[in-house]
Structures are given as structure tokens and as C-alpha cells.
Amino acid sequence: MPSIIFEQPDGSRRTVDAPSGTSVMKAAVATGVPGILAECGGQAMCATCHVYVQGDPDLPAVSDEEDEMLDCAFAPRLPSSRLSCQLEVVPEMDGLVVTVAGEGP
Amino acid sequence: MSSGQQVVIVGAGQAGIGAAAALRESGHLGPVTVIGREGHLPYERPPLSKAYLTADTVDESHLALRSAGWYAEHDIDLLLGQDVTGIDRDRHRVTLGSGEQLPYDHLILATGTRPRTLPLPGADLRGVGVLRDLRDARVLRGDLAAAGDVVAIGAGFIGMEFAAAAAKSGSRAVVLDVAPRVMGRAVATAISRHFTEAHRSWGNEILLECGVSELRGDDHGRVTAVVTSTGRVLPADTVVIAVGVAPNVELGADAGLDVGDGVIVDEYLRTSDPDVSAIGDCASFPEPTSGRRRRLESVQCAADHARCVAARLTGHPAPYSAVPWFWTHQGELKLQIAGLGDDADTEVVRGEPGTGRFSVFRYRGDRLLAVDSVNRPADHVAARRLLAAERHPTPEQIADPEFDLRTAATAPALPL
Numbered sequence: 228m229p230s231i232i233f234e235q236p237d238g239s240r241r242t243v244d245a246p247s248g249t250s251v252m253k254a255a256v257a258t259g260v261p262g263i264l265a266e267c268g269g270q271a272m273c274a275t276c277h278v279y280v281q282g283d284p285d286l287p288a289v290s291d292e293e294d295e296m297l298d299c300a301f302a303p304r305l306p307s308s309r310l311s312c313q314l315e316v317v318p319e320m321d322g323l324v325v326t327v328a329g330e331g332p
Numbered sequence: 333m334s335s336g337q338q339v340v341i342v343g344a345g346q347a348g349i350g351a352a353a354a355l356r357e358s359g360h361l362g363p364v365t366v367i368g369r370e371g372h373l374p375y376e377r378p379p380l381s382k383a384y385l386t387a388d389t390v391d392e393s394h395l396a397l398r399s400a401g402w403y404a405e406h407d408i409d410l411l412l413g414q415d416v417t418g419i420d421r422d423r424h425r426v427t428l429g430s431g432e433q434l435p436y437d438h439l440i441l442a443t444g445t446r447p448r449t450l451p452l453p454g455a456d457l458r459g460v461g462v463l464r465d466l467r468d469a470r471v472l473r474g475d476l477a478a479a480g481d482v483v484a485i486g487a488g489f490i491g492m493e494f495a496a497a498a499a500k501s502g503s504r505a506v507v508l509d510v511a512p513r514v515m516g517r518a519v520a521t522a523i524s525r526h527f528t529e530a531h532r533s534w535g536n537e538i539l540l541e542c543g544v545s546e547l548r549g550d551d552h553g554r555v556t557a558v559v560t561s562t563g564r565v566l567p568a569d570t571v572v573i574a575v576g577v578a579p580n581v582e583l584g585a586d587a588g589l590d591v592g593d594g595v596i597v598d599e600y601l602r603t604s605d606p607d608v609s610a611i612g613d614c615a616s617f618p619e620p621t622s623g624r625r626r627r628l629e630s631v632q633c634a635a636d637h638a639r640c641v642a643a644r645l646t647g648h649p650a651p652y653s654a655v656p657w658f659w660t661h662q663g664e665l666k667l668q669i670a671g672l673g674d675d676a677d678t679e680v681v682r683g684e685p686g687t688g689r690f691s692v693f694r695y696r697g698d699r700l701l702a703v704d705s706v707n708r709p710a711d712h713v714a715a716r717r718l719l720a721a722e723r724h725p726t727p728e729q730i731a732d733p734e735f736d737l738r739t740a741a742t743a744p745a746l747p748l
Contacts (some may be wrong), residue, residue, distance in 0.1 A: 249394060257399035259406060261357060266635050268376045272659050272668055274713055292666075292709055299713035299738055 229321040233260045234281070236329065245316040251325065252276040252312035262327035269312035274300040276311040277328035284323055286314060302328035336362040339645065340426055340434055342416045342583065343442030344368025346376065346631050347612025349397045350638030351440050356406045358646040364408045365434060367426075371413040372466055373400055378631060380469035381490050382661045385476055385497040392466070419587035421605055438645055441584055441595055441603070441610040442638075445577035445629060450485065454547030459555035460571040463490050472572060479503045479570040483558045485544055487514040489660045491574035492527065496662035498570075499534035506558075506566050507531065508539040518658060518669060520679045520692040523704045530665055547571060579614045579627060592616055594627040599651035601641050609644075611637035619672070620653045626672075632657045655719045657712070664688070668712035671719045673702030680727045682737075683708060691715070693730045700724045714741035721745070 231245045231254055245254035255263035255276070264275035274296045280286065289297070290313065297308050311325065339355060341348045344366050352366050368374060375395040384390060403410045415429035425433045447462035449455065461472055472494070476482070482498040484491035487509035495505035507514070513524035514531075528538045543561035547568075550556050558566045581591040590596040590604040594616030601609045601617060612634035619626040636654035643650060658669045665688070676694035683690030691711040694702040700723075703715030714737045718725065721741075729735045 248391070253394065257396065257402060259353060259356075259398065259402050264635065266631055267659060268378050268631070270378075270659065270661065270666070272666065272709065272712075273657075292707075295708075295710035296713060299710050299717070299741065301717075 229316055229318055229323075231255075231316070231320065232322070232324040233263075233278075234324060234326045235261065236327065240324075245320070247316050247318055249316050250312050251278070251314040251316060251320075251323070252310070254316060255311060255327075260327065262329040263311060265312060267312075271296055271310055271313055274310060277302055278309055278311045278325035279305055279307045279328055280309055281307070281324040281326060285319065289313075300328070337437035338363045338435060339365070339438050339440065340436035341366045341440040341442055342426065343444055343612070343614075344370070344374040344410070344412065345442060345444050345612065345634065346397065347444070347634035347638050348440070348442035349374045350635050351442060351611060351641055352408045353398070353406070354639045354642030355645065356408070358642045358648070360642070360646050362437070365411060366408060367411045367414050367416055367428065367434075369413070369415055370465060370467075373412075374398065374410075375466060376631075377465070378659075380466065381463055381493040382497070384469055385473050385494070386500045390473070395466070416583060419583060419608070421587055421608070424607065437607070439608045440641060441608065441614060442612045442634075443580035443583060443595075443610075443614045445579050445613045447573065448576045448578050450544065450573055450575060452544060452546055454549055454555065455573065457547055457549040457555040457571075458553055459549075459569055460547060460573065462573050463494060464577070472570070475570040476501050476503065481567040481569055482506070483508070483566055483568040483571045484574055485509075485558070485571065486574035486576065487511065487538065487540070488517065488574055488576060489515060489658075491572065492531070492662055493660060494572045494574065495531060495536050496534070499531070499536050500663065503570075504535050504537075505531075506537040506539060506568075508542045508544065508558075508560060508566075510541060510543050512541055514538060514540070515660075517674075519667070520673060520676070520694050520702075520704050522679055522681055522685065522692045523667065523706065526685055526690075526706060527662065527665065527667075530663060534663060577613070577629060579616075581614065584608075584610065584614075592625070596625075600644055600649055601637055601652055609641045611641050617652060620651070622675075628656055630656065630658050655716055657716055664707075666707055666709070668705045668709065669702060670705075670712055670715040671700070671702030673704070676701050678727060680730045682711065682730050682733070693727070695727055698724060698726060711737060714738055717741040 267273040418427040482505040484507040498505035548557040579594040584595040585591045595610035640652045673694035678695040680693045689707040691705040705712040
């Protein structure tokens, strides 16, 4: 099963097992990663699962909807910003590191 | 309350599980017990009236709010398939359906709601259901897959979402409601019109200011038709009754707590007994801006109530003050609502409804109350920030396509 590493803004890390076919957000919520609220349940509706992806992994493109939500998200948008609900877990994702953006300042 | 005390939570939905999680995140060290009536691992309900109904394959484990292992890892005692039958407030105990008694230092009622029913002839026929829990959704999912004629009684979110799912699965749905417009309790009139037209374009029929007089069935006890108050006979093999919900207040009322339309709580979500809180769909709380008593049926309210009560119980009390928000998906339409617009006297449309992407800003005078966005997620997020900061762009600004909403919402406040 792929592992995803969630890093908090303070640098602490947690490695989470993420079944393929679920989303990075679901893997975080199921195991209680702080700062991933995902209140809309993964509909790209609430921007409370915002993460910064580390490195340059091969990920699906940002949809228009995700793009708009990120633009107005509470934490600052960076080139690495994604909504983790829109990232479906695939085996190649094993070892992905994401930083939790949280609700920002 | 000291951090070692025992918290018992009645209800394992979004509010109850959210409270348990927030207590642990806030550093509460004492025992936490969550009691749920249903036997499943606690799950999220919003997908049940949306993607769940029409997805080719369903993996119900994806609905889980938390993984099975999470509860043990966070030392949360989860009692499923259990009713709570009584609260002994003097002795600080709850009684379970099994007869077992459980002590508490603080009790959180997160008992949710149940669908309202209609006292109609034929309401108990097979093929007639409500849509609240996973069991309901399983049945309706199966019915929908085989259905030809679908009737939704009630044009609120659930009835409209169900009709959208029916259209998607190749059926034709009729939605009827005694109200003059669809989703009228929650959305602007321009949004009601847009969704009515959308449903009609999918082949659904929307019948407004129209009641139901009876449901008819065949010799096998299966529904065949819905008869409207005007005498029209609508063929039906699947009927969903979606006429709103009633809060589960009986447990609190029987224990002598103040109840009305919900369990009455103050701005800290305390009931009339300071050792008992009520949160989520079942709680009637003073709305932060108007002070009017409210009960909201939403994930947002459940999640924010949960955090508010956990903060108080861990020594950081603050009045509840979150901006409400809601959403619905119907076909290609994603509607997001920020704020509460029932007192609005003016609607200002931003964007062009004909493009399928627009927002309606609802005002009372020059005060912005709510924003309904159709396929315009950036407007929604901006609206939540505007409402939280109590910023009120003028109706003229909103109507101006050149006006920079994002900057208005996100710019730092000017020094006074």
C-alpha cells in the first residue's frame, strides 16, 4: 500500500498508509492528520484540505474548479498548492511528501 | 472542567465524531465515549443523496469519517448499535438500551435529526422511502437503478438531489412541493429559477404549490402512483419523501432540558444544564449576528459546533461565531451557499446565469447576508471571507464585473 508523508508547518511528520483509489485527503482524515479538515467530504468545495506538495512528482493537472478554490484559500497559494481531495492515490505516489497548509494565518 | 474528566457523546455523526476528534486535538486526556445508534463505522451523509446513488461501483468504506483503527489510536471508546434511553442528570449517568449505565462528567448531545413523515394513505408502500442514513440510501440506490418513474415529495436539497440522480440514471422524476419555489428555505429566488429550469432541461418535472393526497399501490404492496392535491395521478415506482427533518430532542426533553425546535443551548452551546452540551443538527443556538435562535442542518455547523464545545471543555471557551455554509450538487450544477439569506430584501446577480456560472449576493439594505454561487467556487470562498470579516461591498460594486471581489475579500483591513 502506498505511503504518504504529511508534514506539519512545524516540521513534524506522519507517515500514513493510503489505499490506492482513495484520495490523499481521505487518507489524512481517516487517520486524523491535524489541519486536514475536508469538511465537504472531498468535493473541492471547501478548500480545507489544502497542502503544499514537496518535490516535483507527476500529479494530475489542477482542474478549473480546484484552481479557483486554491486562489481564494485561507493559507497562501504557492505553485505547489493542491487540494488533497483532488489527488487520487496511485501506487506511483508511494513516498509523496505534502505539507499541511491548514487554515492559514 | 479538568482534562481528566469523562466526556460521553450521544450520536456518532459528523458532530459527535467531530467533537471526539476535537477533544483529543485540544489535549483532553480523560475518557471519551461516543455512542451511536447505527451499527456501521461512523460515516458521512452528504454523498448518500449525491454520488452514492448513481456511482457505477460503491465502496462504502470510502464513506467512513475515520478509519476503524483511529478510534483506538485516539483512545476513543466507540459504542455502536446502541441506543441511549435516558439521562440521569443528578447522578451524571446515561442509560443504554442494554440497561448498562455509563457515568459522565460532561455529556454532549449530538443526536441529529430524523426525516419528517407524511400521514398519507399509502406512505408505507414498498418503493416509498426517506433518505437519511446508509440503509435508506442502499434501498433507494437499488430502486433507482431499476426505476422508470420517480417522484420526489419535497423540493428541498434532498428531493432535488434525488431527482437529479434519477435523471442521471435514466429515469424521469417529478418533484412536487407545496412551496412556491424550489429550495426556497435556503437559496435566492434567482437560484430557485435556475435549478427549476435545469431540472426541466434534464427531463424532470417540477410541480410547485402542489400537495399530495395519496399514494397508490398494486396488489403486492408496491407503490404505483402518487396522486396530487389537484387530482393528477403521477405514475411512480420509486418515491422519496423529503419534507424536511425533525430534531431528536426527546432524550434531552425527557431529562428535563429546555427544548424547542432543537435542544436549547446558549452561545457556548450549553444546554439548561451546564454539564450537558448540544451540538450539530439537534441544537437550537443563538445565531451570532442576529441573536435569533437557529437550528442548522449542515456539515459545517456540526464541525464548527464540535470544535467550539471541545475548546470550551479544554479551557478555552469562546462563543460560537462561525459563518454558515452549505452546498448541493445536482447534475453539472454545484451550488455553494455562504451565510443565511432569509432576511434578504435585495438580490444582486454577479456573472451571467446563461453561462451556468454566476453568484447571487443577498442583501438587507446595504448589509450583505448571503452569497449563493453556482459553479463559481472562487466567489464562494471570497464570500465566506467577506462575511467572516463583516465586510460589505455595495450592491453596485457586486454588479460591476470589473470589481475585484478577491481583493475585497482578502486585502488586509485598513488601519482605523
